[in-house]
Amino acid sequence: MNFPNFKKRKVLAALIIFLFAMVSCEKENEKQVKYLITDSASDYEVSFRNENGILINKSVSVESEEDNWSYEFTGKEGQILYVSAIYKNIESGIDVNILIDGKIYKEAQSLYDTLNYVIVSGTIPY
Amino acid sequence: MKKFVIFLLLLISIVFVCKGQKPAMVKGFVLDGSTKLPIPDVEVIIEHQGIGTISESNGKFKLKIKTQGKYFLVLSHVAYKNKRLRITISDNLSDKDLKNIYLIPKIENLNEVIVKDKISKEIPYLAITLGKKEIEETQASGIGDFLRKVPNVAGIRKGGSGIDPVVRGFKFSQLNVLANNGLKIEGGCPNRMDPTSSHINLHDINKIEIIKGPFALRYGPSFGGVINMKTIQAQPFKTFCLKLNAMKGFESNYNGTSERIAIKGGNKKFYFLVSGNRKKYGNYSDGNGKEVKSEFEKYDYSINVGTKITKNQELKLYLNNSFGRNILFPALPMDERSDDTRLLSANYFISGLSKTIKTINLKIYNSDVKHIMDNKNRPFSDTVVAISSIHAIKSGYRAEMEMEIGKMKLFVGTDFENTLKDGDRKKYLIKQPRLPVKTEKLWNDAKINNFGFFSEISTTHNDFEYVAALRIDYNKASSNDLILKAMSGKVIYYDPDVDSDFINFSLSGGVKKHFSEKFSLMLSAGRGVRSPDMVERFIILLPVGYDNFDYLGNPKLKPEKNYEIDLSLKFENQNLGIFEFNGFYSYVKDFISSKLIPPSEIKPQTKDVAGVKQFFNLDYVNLFGFEFAYKNHLSNRLELDLRAAVTQGINPETTKYIIENKQVVANEKIKNDPLPEIPPFEASVDFLYKFFNSTLIPNLNFRFVAAQNNVSESFYESKTPGFALMNFGFLYNYNINFTISGGVKNVFNKAYYEHLNRRIIGSDKKLFEPGRVFYINLIFEI
Numbered sequence: 091m092n093f094p095n096f097k098k099r100k101v102l103a104a105l106i107i108f109l110f111a112m113v114s115c116e117k118e119n120e121k122q123v124k125y126l127i128t129d130s131a132s133d134y135e136v137s138f139r140n141e142n143g144i145l146i147n148k149s150v151s152v153e154s155e156e157d158n159w160s161y162e163f164t165g166k167e168g169q170i171l172y173v174s175a176i177y178k179n180i181e182s183g184i185d186v187n188i189l190i191d192g193k194i195y196k197e198a199q200s201l202y203d204t205l206n207y208v209i210v211s212g213t214i215p216y
Numbered sequence: 217m218k219k220f221v222i223f224l225l226l227l228i229s230i231v232f233v234c235k236g237q238k239p240a241m242v243k244g245f246v247l248d249g250s251t252k253l254p255i256p257d258v259e260v261i262i263e264h265q266g267i268g269t270i271s272e273s274n275g276k277f278k279l280k281i282k283t284q285g286k287y288f289l290v291l292s293h294v295a296y297k298n299k300r301l302r303i304t305i306s307d308n309l310s311d312k313d314l315k316n317i318y319l320i321p322k323i324e325n326l327n328e329v330i331v332k333d334k335i336s337k338e339i340p341y342l343a344i345t346l347g348k349k350e351i352e353e354t355q356a357s358g359i360g361d362f363l364r365k366v367p368n369v370a371g372i373r374k375g376g377s378g379i380d381p382v383v384r385g386f387k388f389s390q391l392n393v394l395a396n397n398g399l400k401i402e403g404g405c406p407n408r409m410d411p412t413s414s415h416i417n418l419h420d421i422n423k424i425e426i427i428k429g430p431f432a433l434r435y436g437p438s439f440g441g442v443i444n445m446k447t448i449q450a451q452p453f454k455t456f457c458l459k460l461n462a463m464k465g466f467e468s469n470y471n472g473t474s475e476r477i478a479i480k481g482g483n484k485k486f487y488f489l490v491s492g493n494r495k496k497y498g499n500y501s502d503g504n505g506k507e508v509k510s511e512f513e514k515y516d517y518s519i520n521v522g523t524k525i526t527k528n529q530e531l532k533l534y535l536n537n538s539f540g541r542n543i544l545f546p547a548l549p550m551d552e553r554s555d556d557t558r559l560l561s562a563n564y565f566i567s568g569l570s571k572t573i574k575t576i577n578l579k580i581y582n583s584d585v586k587h588i589m590d591n592k593n594r595p596f597s598d599t600v601v602a603i604s605s606i607h608a609i610k611s612g613y614r615a616e617m618e619m620e621i622g623k624m625k626l627f628v629g630t631d632f633e634n635t636l637k638d639g640d641r642k643k644y645l646i647k648q649p650r651l652p653v654k655t656e657k658l659w660n661d662a663k664i665n666n667f668g669f670f671s672e673i674s675t676t677h678n679d680f681e682y683v684a685a686l687r688i689d690y691n692k693a694s695s696n697d698l699i700l701k702a703m704s705g706k707v708i709y710y711d712p713d714v715d716s717d718f719i720n721f722s723l724s725g726g727v728k729k730h731f732s733e734k735f736s737l738m739l740s741a742g743r744g745v746r747s748p749d750m751v752e753r754f755i756i757l758l759p760v761g762y763d764n765f766d767y768l769g770n771p772k773l774k775p776e777k778n779y780e781i782d783l784s785l786k787f788e789n790q791n792l793g794i795f796e797f798n799g800f801y802s803y804v805k806d807f808i809s810s811k812l813i814p815p816s817e818i819k820p821q822t823k824d825v826a827g828v829k830q831f832f833n834l835d836y837v838n839l840f841g842f843e844f845a846y847k848n849h850l851s852n853r854l855e856l857d858l859r860a861a862v863t864q865g866i867n868p869e870t871t872k873y874i875i876e877n878k879q880v881v882a883n884e885k886i887k888n889d890p891l892p893e894i895p896p897f898e899a900s901v902d903f904l905y906k907f908f909n910s911t912l913i914p915n916l917n918f919r920f921v922a923a924q925n926n927v928s929e930s931f932y933e934s935k936t937p938g939f940a941l942m943n944f945g946f947l948y949n950y951n952i953n954f955t956i957s958g959g960v961k962n963v964f965n966k967a968y969y970e971h972l973n974r975r976i977i978g979s980d981k982k983l984f985e986p987g988r989v990f991y992i993n994l995i996f997e998i
Contacts, residue, residue: 137649139649145649145650168553168590168592170601170644170646172646172647172649174647196598209647211598211599211646211647212597212598212646213592213597213598213601215592215593216542216592216593
């Protein structure tokens with residue numbers, strides 16, 4: 091039988107542990123997603139896909155432009171994101187954002203347009 | 217994965233609990249006494265001890281002796297006189313380096329000996345074998361990348377990995393790419409993100425055989441060449457032992473790391489090999505410092521067990537599970553999100569059945585590829601997310617009997633392969649979340665069966681060697697109806713007549729004349745036939761070609777036939793070195809190409825493509841070219857290796873479609889249009905120096921690639937500028953257990969691209985090759 095000597099075995103053991111530590115470590119692939127709607131002086135309708143991919147519709151009432159709406163969840167890489175909004179008062183505007191891990195990933199704005207939805211969509215990047 | 221790790225650790229623990237004395241290592245190199253060239257396959261044994269080995273391709277051998285004493289080392293090779301050396305292993309069992317051992321060619325018995333040797337060992341057609349030595353010397357991202365070092369072998373790059381081999385201008389299904397003499401793999405992606413060669417890890421390879429031309433007919437239908445990837449196998453040991461091999465590598469630029477661990481062991485009766493690999497590479501920067509989105513992650517494990525049922529019967533089982541994650545392809549509309557592949561094979565071998573029947577080899581196999589890709593990294597994915605999921609299965613067998621009848625060697629056998637493919641593409645219109653998800657069939661339960669019978673006979677007479685081979689294939693393809701519907705339910709394309717079958721005859725012959733011990737000439741001629749593949753028969757409107765069109769399969773395609781003639785000569789001289797030249801000419805009948813379908817008949821489904829093309833048979837095309845190699849030992853330590861090659865392909869008459877504003881507006885006839893994706897003339901020279909008795913071997917490589925100006929007009933191919941590169945590498949054998957290889961690729965950080973690199977999707981810019989890369993690999997072997 092072939093046997094490594096003690097010193098070589100120690101080196102080898104360290105190497106194997108290192109290799110398997112590298113192999114076994116799976117990178118965490120979840121990210122924090124936040125839909126954020128700001129700067130609307132008017133009530134608005136919002137539609138968004140939640141963490142399970144289900145489309146949810148919601149009416150939001152605002153008292154001033156300082157009132158923000160947000161929805162947060164933890165999503166996996168590649169997950170489809172969608173948020174849209176349409177406001178009711180022609181004198182208003184709106185700012186729709188998707189943030190990933192606290193940073194703006196996608197955004198869109200509208201001003202004086204009550205006919206078209208402001209849509210922001212994409213996928214959580216890998 | 218966890219179970220695999222536990223299993224490996226258990227095996228390793230067996231090594232550690234064993235206690236014993238360190239054996240002495242006897243090592244050296246076997247060289248030809250006249251040419252000073254290394255001699256592979258020399259049997260090296262310790263007389264009366266039952267210890268032995270075979271020299272490697274570089275002549276290197278090593279043996280372990282456990283007890284001190286005096287021994288006789290016997291070196292034997294059928295073409296050389298035996299050599300018997302007395303060696304003494306001292307009390308402290310210190311290693312013994314015998315350095316260079318020269319064997320004298322056996323000239324006096326040449327006829328008798330050579331006849332026997334060539335019957336039993338040589339492949340009687342032009343074959344290139346790359347072994348572990350070449351793999352250790354070459355830093356490559358995978359097998360496709362590695363093969364690019366062979367003259368007239370290039371690769372189509374679409375991303376950081378999965379480079380698709382091209383041999384003398386033949387590619388894709390024109391090449392028979394297989395593993396271990398018979399295991400075949402069907403990739404999942406219609407755009408060949410995952411060619412066969414990408415499903416085997418380069419570090420699992422023991423050697424790769426490349427047989428150019430349609431001459432080798434024993435491994436399946438052969439049209440343009442065979443690439444046979446032979447993985448490291450479990451082997452019996454005289455007495456029970458365990459051996460471990462571990463590797464850790466790093467490449468700058470990609471910030472890429474790779475790891476490998478393999479344990480093999482067993483005894484005379486049962487033996488095994490367990491291995492695992494992991495490779496994680498980031499994006500690379502080209503020579504201009506621009507980032508190329510090319511990251512990938514791959515990992516796999518293999519289990520290979522064997523048993524000697526009796527002295528002359530062996531059964532081997534092989535399992536390989538490999539996984540690819542987030543593999544980016546900037547030249548394709550999608551990236552590979554995941555690839556889960558399982559390879560299974562069982563091999564039964566029996567030898568010495570009778571005086572005539574020497575061996576019987578049976579193999580059954582199954583490959584199962586689950587491939588998922590999407591466009592989530594593309595700019596338009598915030599409008600439409602497309603996810604394709606494909607399942608590709610290939611199963612088959614190969615049975616071969618080897619016979620010797622007088623001086624003739626005869627192989628007869630049969631093989632069968634069954635290819636199944638099914639999959640769809642889901643389109644999510646994410647800005648319109650209330651619309652339903654659109655599902656399109658990419659493959660509709662498509663199936664191809666190929667049953668083959670083959671025979672090969674070889675013999676020698678005086679200074680001549682002869683070989684002839686025959687192959688008959690019955691190929692049958694079927695699928696559910698090819699149908700594509702719009703969201704509204706309107707039928708875009710429908711073809712219910714999709715079944716086809718063919719009987720294909722392939723044959724080849726060759727003769728080699730040895731004018732002297734040092735000079736030989738070989739002439740080979742053959743006809744290789746291949747039936748159309750899955751994409752060519754059944755694809756439904758996907759941009760799978762080189763040009764910017766949606767492609768439509770054609771179930772009525774005829775098989776392609778390659779009529780090829782090769783002339784090879786080899787000249788060896790002790791002072792002048794070794795010269796080899798191979799020239800070839802191919803006449804390809806019913807060449808599978810494509811033609812435009814008018815927009816009135818069918819409209820493309822992919823954004824920004826110019827129209828729809830359907831596969832069809834051209835009358836014929838020609839390919840021709842040569843390879844040249846020169847090798848010499850400029851001194852005992854300095855080696856020179858020079859290679860050059862070129863291929864040209866001509867389409868005698870074709871049509872070019874004039875495109876304006878992404879629409880076909882006219883067409884024109886073109887005479888003698890070069891075939892697309894043919895690499896330009898290339899030459900490379902290697903200087904290799906052996907320091908400290910071959911302990912340290914640096915290698916300086918210069919590669920010169922000419923501009924490719926012979927480009928296909930009908931495929932809108934763009935010209936590629938020439939370039940020159942310098943690469944440096946070294947191999948340092950610190951001791952018998954520890955080796956370091958390292959170097960610098962693209963030393964001068966040249967910004968360049970190969971002619972076969974595809975364009976980045978949505979632009980006219982080619983995918984550049986990596987800029988300067990520093991790399992290092994640490995290899996342990998015990």
